[in-house]
Amino acid sequence: MNRKLIIKSNSPLNDIGNRTKQSKYLILMIIPAIIYYLVFCYFPMYGIIIAFKDYTFGTDIITSPWAESSGFGNFERVFHLPKFWSALRNTLIIGVSKLLISFVAAILMALIINEIRLRFFKKSFQTIVTFPHFLSWVIVAGLVLNIFGPSGIVYNITKATNGTAVSLTSDPDFFLPMIFSTDIWKEAGWSSIIYLATMAGISPELYEAADIDGATRFQKIWHITLPAIKPTAILLLILSIGGILSAGFDQIYNMYNPAVIEAGVADILDTYIYRSTIQSSGLLEGEGAAVGLFKSVVSFILVIMVDRIAKLCGERGII
Amino acid sequence: MRKFNDINYLPLRAKGSTFDSKVGTMDWVLFVLMFIYGLIIIYPFYNAFLISISPAEVYNTTPFLLYPKGVTWDNYAAVFKDSEFMGGLKITLILLFAGTAYQMFFTVITGYALSRNRWVGKNFVMNMILVTMFFGGGLIPYVVLINKLNLANTLAVLIIPGAIDTYNMLLMRNYFASLPPDLEESAKIDGANDLQIFYKVYLPMSLPMLATIGLFFAVGNWNSWYNAMLFIKDPELRPLQYVLQLKITQASSQVDNLIIDDKFSKEGLKMASVFFTIVPMMCFYPFLQKFFVKGLVVGAIKG
Numbered sequence: 001m002n003r004k005l006i007i008k009s010n011s012p013l014n015d016i017g018n019r020t021k022q023s024k025y026l027i028l029m030i031i032p033a034i035i036y037y038l039v040f041c042y043f044p045m046y047g048i049i050i051a052f053k054d055y056t057f058g059t060d061i062i063t064s065p066w067a068e069s070s071g072f073g074n075f076e077r078v079f080h081l082p083k084f085w086s087a088l089r090n091t092l093i094i095g096v097s098k099l100l101i102s103f104v105a106a107i108l109m110a111l112i113i114n115e116i117r118l119r120f121f122k123k124s125f126q127t128i129v130t131f132p133h134f135l136s137w138v139i140v141a142g143l144v145l146n147i148f149g150p151s152g153i154v155y156n157i158t159k160a161t162n163g164t165a166v167s168l169t170s171d172p173d174f175f176l177p178m179i180f181s182t183d184i185w186k187e188a189g190w191s192s193i194i195y196l197a198t199m200a201g202i203s204p205e206l207y208e209a210a211d212i213d214g215a216t217r218f219q220k221i222w223h224i225t226l227p228a229i230k231p232t233a234i235l236l237l238i239l240s241i242g243g244i245l246s247a248g249f250d251q252i253y254n255m256y257n258p259a260v261i262e263a264g265v266a267d268i269l270d271t272y273i274y275r276s277t278i279q280s281s282g283l284l285e286g287e288g289a290a291v292g293l294f295k296s297v298v299s300f301i302l303v304i305m306v307d308r309i310a311k312l313c314g315e316r317g318i319i
Numbered sequence: 320m321r322k323f324n325d326i327n328y329l330p331l332r333a334k335g336s337t338f339d340s341k342v343g344t345m346d347w348v349l350f351v352l353m354f355i356y357g358l359i360i361i362y363p364f365y366n367a368f369l370i371s372i373s374p375a376e377v378y379n380t381t382p383f384l385l386y387p388k389g390v391t392w393d394n395y396a397a398v399f400k401d402s403e404f405m406g407g408l409k410i411t412l413i414l415l416f417a418g419t420a421y422q423m424f425f426t427v428i429t430g431y432a433l434s435r436n437r438w439v440g441k442n443f444v445m446n447m448i449l450v451t452m453f454f455g456g457g458l459i460p461y462v463v464l465i466n467k468l469n470l471a472n473t474l475a476v477l478i479i480p481g482a483i484d485t486y487n488m489l490l491m492r493n494y495f496a497s498l499p500p501d502l503e504e505s506a507k508i509d510g511a512n513d514l515q516i517f518y519k520v521y522l523p524m525s526l527p528m529l530a531t532i533g534l535f536f537a538v539g540n541w542n543s544w545y546n547a548m549l550f551i552k553d554p555e556l557r558p559l560q561y562v563l564q565l566k567i568t569q570a571s572s573q574v575d576n577l578i579i580d581d582k583f584s585k586e587g588l589k590m591a592s593v594f595f596t597i598v599p600m601m602c603f604y605p606f607l608q609k610f611f612v613k614g615l616v617v618g619a620i621k622g
Contacts, residue, residue, distance in 0.1 A: 001602070003409065016439045016570075018441050019437060019438065019439050020438065021511065022435045022437065023435070023438035023439075024433045024513075024519075025512055025513035025514045026437070026438045026513050026594050027432075027438055028514075029429070029431060029432040029513075029514075029517070030329075030428075030429060030432040030433070030438075030444060032425055032428070032429070032482070033425065033428075033429035033432070033444070033448070033483055033488075034444060034447075036425065036482050036483050037447060037448055037451060038482055039464070039468075040464070040482075041451040041455065041456075042451075042462050043456075043460070043462055044398050044456025044457065044460035044461050044463075045454070045455070045456045045457060045460070046456075046460075047459070047460025047461075047463050047464065048456050048457070048460060050323065050460060050463065057463065058460070058466070061463065072381075086566055097357050107487040112349060112352060112353065112356075115349055116344070116349055116353060117346065121350075121353065125353050125357060127604075127605055127608060128357050128360050128361065129356065129357070130608065130611075130612075131600075131601075131604055132360065134542075134600055134604060134611075135542070135597065135600065136542035136543075136544065136560050137597055138542075138544055138560050138561075138563050138564040138567065138568075138595060139563070139593055141564075141567060141568065142367070142567040142590075143363040143364070143366075143367055143593065144363070144565065144587065145567060145568075146363070146366060146370065146586065146589070146590060147363060147365055147366060151585070151586055153366065153383055156383060157402055185359065185360065189360075190615070193612055193615050193616065194615060194616065197616045217343075230557070246565050248546070249545075254564065254568060257568075270458070273457070273458050273459070274458060277458070277459060278458070278462065278549060279539040287460055288458065288459045289457060289459040289460060291457075292456070292457025292458055292459055293457060294416050294455055295457065296455055296456070296457055299453075299454075300453055300454045303453050
């Protein structure tokens, strides 16, 4: 009897039981989340084995046969497709450039807003530049087509002035600049907010001291403001590196058209997978899953690498 | 010092680097920059609006309008009469209310459960959730899943997969975790259970954060088209943004059926639909801006 009691109070299993009993409502609250993540995130992870199988939609994953070359047939075929390499190249070009451009744009925007001195101007300007963030790319694409697209303003003006109408959205050379500039147009204001918050935390005494020393405004920005936002900037840059291979499906999908796809400048991995498996044909299901897995794995490696590098450099990691 | 819990703590109050009241060259340069960039942001909206109110003959004869020459509301009338568009609006409104409520419910309870440390397995569940932020199955397995669940081509596919947004959930979790734990202790002593503590103590204290997250969800629902594009085949189940996308980007333009006579231009109708979709956002945005800003700032600093 005595012995039993001692076991009861000391056994770790019993402790777990008691704690679970005490927090039964918390467990109840977390159960939907566990189910949700298992179904909507972990089942798709299990579905990755499609990449190693000859699977078609509507059949059973388990019973469908393994792909040839001991399961790696889908990868072999995909890696021999020029379209895959073109999509990968575009993804890297668009992903990396967008990362750097939006990084610089956000900081510049924050500096400009921070330097505006009239409160009314500062507030209205910030309201205006933040607004496009809340529109979908569908709408932004509509607005852009209306200016640069076929039957847009540029088209109409060139038609009226020299007779040859120009539709810039179908011009392959114009595609990347358009992607970058619309990205700035839509997101720069929003991304600048986080830097503005950091700038708001800079002690005014630093600027006062610089004033006394006769520093110009540029010197104050260079020696006080920029160093103050450096840690935030580095952290945000690191965080965004994991997303390089997701170069922005929404934006590209709404802004590309057959002309630029044909020219091979527009397709990114995500649009390539979607267009050639769901929307029309070109890839088998297994091949589409293989491209998707390739993207997920590379992104994951990027995140881990960046995290390690950040920790080595003494920054706060993300994992 | 202001706390982040204070809704008035906004970067809008950033001080800048200069205290001198004299207006210098730099101020003028800034003013010009600001003016030009502001115009670049505003012009596409203005242009869309201008085309949407221009009569077809004006639009067809003048390539470039700077100010309205003749005003007509026919395009908007046509959009209001368009059954596809109004059907889309109906679906989007359902998403906006039902979807937002559903997402809020699951995201908030998950955030709360994860903000309490007592229960066994919390770290495991937390890690299980964090992994999904960095690794996913990709499109094909997702499509297979939706088909297996028989959700394809139903209204439910637009709502159910969005139950928990990990980012917003973590925002909520961090907010709950930042509230003083003494509250929970004293409620416990008074005999309240975890559900009561959550509902009666923590929820009422989190209204600003709930509003912020609710608005993020609402905007997401208003703008959602991706799941519809993947899974909705039935034209009557298309949400607004997807209807709009088909009208704008499809080569065989869907506005053709609206052009009953010369009174309408294709562009005018398109821009009326676009503008119609922007207006609600434009009306609400200035009032809600501070909530959005707060969500971003709190999330980035603590998350």
